[in-house]
Amino acid sequence: MNSDHSAADMEWVREALRQHEGPLTRYAMSLTGNLDLARDVVQDTFLRLCEADRARVETHLAEWLFTVCRNRAFDLRRKEGRMTPFTDSMMQTQKAGDPAPSETAGREDSTRQAMEILKTLPENQREVIRLKFQNGLSYQEISRITSLSVSNVGFLLHTALKNMRKQMMQLEGEMS
């Protein structure tokens, strides 16, 4: 199937960029641990989108973008010899500092602990958690993005949540 790259037709790439730029960069950052690298990865992803066959991509755009983004991130990490494990350090930096009182007022303690505990999980669990809870992707989509089976995705998520809540309960126990 040939696609017509008229100006109007390419508008969909701009739209895709507008919609997915933020979430993709955030995801790429969780993979590379570096904002500049993450941005390069996302730029590459969209450059590839420009060349992709719209008809084949559009029906599953988010999945396509996340897949390409992930592959690019791993390529880059290999190329640069950056075998840095998945890290949330960037996120931590951004979350540092005391949030405004109005933000914390109603926050449950357990919610605040969640991110700390998340960091202790194995990287594959962390990744599926991000894809699921941060990006709202389905088991099916996560399975295609990560090349894991659907049941494996389900298992990883279940295990991750179990680990999380075990640690959260421990923390709550220690605090009280």
Place this chain on the structure above:
Amino acid sequence: MIHPDDPRLTAYVLGEMPAAERGEFEKILQKSPEALQALEEIRRTAQCLTDELQREPLPGLSPQHRETIEKQISLPPPKLVPDTLPGSRWVDWGVILAMAACIILGFHLTLREKSGDTAQKNKPSSIAGAKDVRRGVDRLFHWNVVEKEPSSPPRDSAAIEKNLQLKIPHADPLPSGKINGAHAAKGSLPDTGVDMDLKNLKNALSPEIKTAPSTVKPRETAVVLAHKPVSATFGKKKTAASGVSPKKQERNANENLANSVPKTDPSDGGHDPLVENDFQTARDKPLSTLSIDADTSSCAFLARFLNQGMWPPKNVVRIGELVNRFARFHPFPKGSHPLAIRVEKGGCLWNPKHRLILVEVSGRESSAKEKPGVLVAREVMIQMEFNPAGVKAYRLIGYEKPLRQETNPSSRKETGTIPAGASLLTLYEIIPETGAARTPDLISVKVQYKQPGGDKIKKLVASPIKEGGGNFNSASEDFRFASGAAAFGQLLRDSKFKGVITFDSILQVAEQAKGEDLNRSRAAFLNLVRAAKKLAAQKGTAQDPRHPSSLP
């Protein structure tokens, strides 16, 4: 038996279990207390994670990166590279958006938040009729919905999910004149139509004030400072709960009416005209967040105008209040959760091409052990998320806004209190998506609130609302009556949304949907419509909004 380590539990919580398996799974689930416990824990953990992960900043690209991409976009057609995925296939966007709701158990399950509440056990058994009367009596609440903008425009399904987390209310309440509406339990109305009895706010609120001083007092103060309060009662009998002699009530009422008029008088030049909410496209603005703090007081003024043979000025006609003023609420569902959500969808009375969604959030009745009238929830926020794949556009009905809305983020007020046994009805008119790619998922509803004396934010999620529901005539009486009340308000306001409706057709709908009218408030509504119809017939002389205080 289901072992707590069974990954199906997580799949179930996350809405990933195929529908075909769900029924059987739920059956087994009911027999596994351990699994139920695990389910609840999974739900909470997932919610925590969702909340927290959605808060993470969205960094985005640098201008240089964007420029590079833009250059590529503007380039002439490049060679075609193969798709990196094994092949294209249809993705059910409905599923993705449904995921945005994140944690969806069955409606019945979400409502059962275990909070150590013993209310269910203690819930007094009462016949439905008696309950309805109680509801009438207990509706001493304010509804004044402030529609809020999400902090950033949601940009995709993930961003939508990000915005799904409900925020602590921060918008200022509308300067709409906070007034309390209280029903009389068994008011009998004079033949002339609606008779107004007004009584003091404090009297009306006294049960709450006495029993929950810590939560009510600051709020009451805020209300009094902002607006001169007055409460309106349809019918002649006073509620026994007020504990004040009728004469004294009347005196207080008259004083309050006089005081309140300058604040609520629409002819007051200092007030901006209130404008109706327009349609929003679900694609651009999928979220409609409401901080509830409504009242039904404007109805008293409206009735006064109509009964005095005067066409009401637009600002007196507050459609949201009309809808709530004449609503009769459903019995609270079983469960220990202090709030419940009920959603009904049906045809739109005034526009056959549109649909109407009714959302009712109600507070549990006080249990026998609790003192009556204790507030059950505060800082209540409702968030509706409209799925662009199912809804083209939506419009919040009523809750008109001033043209120049003051925004002063520093003056965050505690809004949105739902007393025991009270409910809020909200109506949305929607234009359904009709394209081939539409999905049946229309709306997700979330409610966030705090309980008195606690600062923990609690959340309530209704299962996603799907396409369907019958036409207007097959909807419930309450749905039809609320539609009639909304249509009436729109007609009085000469709203651009009034569609094809006449006073006669409203009368017909309301007559048929009146049902059991225990406190005769619905009869009062019919009288209002008749009065308006009569006025409309002789319009021209009727449009003279005199100052209400100058009325005899």
